[in-house]
Amino acid sequence: MTVLIFALILFPACANVPQAPAAYPIAGVVVDAVTGAPVPRVELWTFVKNAEMKIIAGEDGRFRFTALEAGKYPLYGQAQGYVQEGYDQHGAFFTGIVVGAGLDSEHLVFRLHPQAVIHGRITDEHGDAVRHASVRLFASSNARGMRARGVQLQTQTDDLGEYRFAHLLAGKYYLAVQAQPWYAQAGLKWRNASMQNGSSFRRIEVKLDPTLDVVYPVTFYPGVLNERSAIELNVTAGSREEANIQLQAVPSVHVILTNLPVDEKDANNFGVGANQKIFGSFAAVFPAVSGQISPGEYEIAGLPPGEITFTINQGANPQEARMFSANVSEDNTLDVAASTAALANVSGRVIQQSGNADMQEAELTITGEDNRTASTKLRKDGTFSFASVQAGTYKPYIALPQGGQYVQQVAASGAKVHGRQVTLDGSREAQLTITLARGVGQLMGTAQLDGKPKAGAMVLLVPESGENIEDDSRMDQSDSDGTFALREILPGKYRLMAIDDGWDLEWANPAVLKPFRENAQIFEIVPDGSTKATVNVQRSTKNTPR
Template sequence: MHLRRRFILGLLISSGVLRCCAQDAPPPSTPGASTWRIAGRVLHAATNQPLSGVEVSVASTAERDKGFQTVRGPDGRFAFAQARGFSPQAYQQHGMFSTAVAVGPQLKSDNLTFRLVPDGSISGSVVDEENEPVRNGQAFLLLRGEGNYRPRWQGQAVLDEQGHFHFAHLAPGEYVLAISAQPWYAQDSQAPAKLQSASPEGVLPSDMNSNPPSESASSALLDVAYPLTYYPSVTEAGNAAPIRVTPGERVVADMTLRAVPALHLTIRHASSDSARPVSVTLMQRISERFDSFPISVQARSQPLGSGVVSVSGFAPGRFWLSLRTASKAEEREVDLQADTEIEVSESGSGSVTVEGVVQVSDGSTLPPGGYIRFVNRKSGEHFGSPISSQGTFQAEQMLAEPKAFEVSVFNVGGFRVREITAGGATLSGHSLQLPHNGTVSLKVVLAKGMAKIDGTVLLHDEPLSEAMVVLVPENPQDNTDLFPRDQSDSDGTFTLSEIAPGHYTVIAIQNGWDVDWQDPAVLKSYLENGKRIEITAPQTYTLSVHAQATTAAAAHPSQP
């Protein structure tokens, strides 16, 4: 019987020394029965030149207490005989995934090439029309990539006192940069005359009356705001220019913000109880295609009495408006291009209660500390509840309109959601369509001893490494939490674990790491040539799947 062992190789930088590590499967049952070899070179990914002074270490995951083996060779070369190892997962790394190296008879593992991709960065300064620094704003960075997928969030940075920002440790790719800030000198003008009907007597408090004309004109000049601005200093997302970062490149992206007259939003019937506080939030999406992470707009709100709230200090644009009190919620998308009044409907909001029980399919005891969560993928809104020792839960949320929430259970060990049934709401897969008020009953069944798939990716009937493997469930748009992934190893093998019963399609995509693998529209072109499988029992299934090339649609990304 031929024995194979598996290693995951990677690169680390520690105290200026490059380290390469490896991870293996459990050792063969007969110690010393075989001796294998792992060898290769470490190259600079951009220049393909060998990296000198490289220190490479390996340690067995089964025997980590025995420490590391370390070698150092000229021109980045390294070699281990009868190698065992641990890795930070960086060999052919893609996010959290990397390629494991299989060693054994008929397997080549002694001519490996590590390509270390140097980090890039984006930095710059933000100034106003007078070339003065814009302070205390926010810089937001998204990765566009090369596939037909939504931009990915990379992070945000605060503008310092000189208007500087810096994003470090960036992978090669195309990025979208946006700046949100407020002029330091901005002041609200007096409430417009149309608000004078807000009080029952038809007159606003004395301190809200208009100033003399000269003061009003001066105040209007300071009643300005910066619109959300994209590189290179444009205010329309469609006109944003991608910032291309090559390996090791330090990109400078300076920007100028230009103030525009600020708008005023008047919200009537915001609250009928003056003793209850009103929370008003304006959110704005950086990209229409990046709808899962809106950012907060730096607007100012103040109550004017009699249920009227004024919001000011924001530039024209499309926003997500959220208004909440202790008894009411109102949410809507609004396109604000001028001063606007909005009536809040008394019946337009309500409270929905989701209650129920979480059980284990075999009747065993549920681990303590569980939590059930409900997430709306479009808006990012979420709520949840701890799960009691008896498996019960109750969660309440204020909703302005019916909305879909994805159901997930956390902190329950190796258990996964196997089945969900609902009363009082529509259920599709793991997506629950909640009404805006009332009570919804839910039963969630968990299972342990889930199924596993061991497979091989083939290209022209030969094993293919570094392919992205995705397990796609039926109705993928309603089951985005059921998308296990893996990366094929050097012998083409992969493993997908903790799979619940159901019908699935396994797809493998060569060079597919920029594909939006959770977008049903993107996956549609791959599903036809995938491998269909039905999971019926907690056992190991084996299969082979042919790799597919990245589709033409994924090769031409849309603008943000």
């Protein structure tokens, strides 16, 4: 009886004690992605409530995190001689580990990739070391659904002319070197001299030492000057590739730019820059020198032969810069007015669907090729104007103090519109109407293969219209329980698909995506809406276009 009374007294007190949340593990083994052998002493880490938690795997590659609350956790690993990466990582995506009741998070196999190394020596035509040369490593990838080559790493050569790129994944790489001969002295061939009356000018030629007036062209592995002749370095996991490049000095190209606008108030209010596009994505800037020969006429020197992009800056506003490209060799004279694209005055109005709030503090930016941009403040009623915008294709972006709005639609007269892109094609006047909208959606769900959750699948959402693919598509990688989340989706109709082993597909190419689109699910995304879906994973095959 006493025991019974004691129990009755204690029971209410026990009932008020909060129960500790259930604890779950993340455990498994780290193996070499090539050989499958366990990798000892790997450092692994995750984040618990924004706090980093680290452990070291055993000599047998086994690891175990304990006492984790139910939830989703990122998992990273690194070891000497291996690439640092996330669990089942593909580019910027990896599989999150989901722990909780009924989920197996104790039998993970973390495949860590051995690092590849590219190293070498940069020499001049005499075989001597070229110090402080800029060496850029370009990688071939299709991060946005279309294969392209972009800069992955860059470094400078040391005093021995040597360079080294480590911690590389297997893949296709290219090398480009930019340097200046240590003895080179870039100078101008021409200077101006005013006549005695001061109203006219004449050129005076300056004699330059041709042995010093030299440059190194941008040089690609294995020592070629044309990117189309560049040889790829196809490295495998764990490999070590030596790539030596010899540079050859060539005579500096001198270009005379004519028919430039003249600023009578400030003759020095002018600047010219020059660069060369590498693989269509990177601009290698040249340390060229320039000077005025006469009003409206300038010389720029210290350039290599080849396709050069010139940027003409006149005035304090860099947005008024004019750009044009030309293939230069030896000495050239270029008419700037004839070389640059036609200019257009662009004006219009920005309309808010949510009302006509004061837009005086908003800013409109249009971005075009070659990183060409122009910005302007909107007037109170949403109207705007740009003066002297070069012909080309532009995307408009809006920045509002209150935020949360985006460009939904663009209409134009005097210009062509495709999706939300505007092409100015030479008309002197263009009128734009830019409609804004507010509210984005999200799509969350589970990827399944043969009726079971599938981890590591590429989940892809593309616009049904086929327009604005680059901006409006969303992608994720399914987590260990098959779940995925696609966020910040602009309202509209989309196709959802999940693809097994689809990470190297050029999915922005309609022909490549066609067989997967046919089996995709169609969804209408609404502002501020949340949609749930279960998507069946499609298998890519060896015959699938890549």
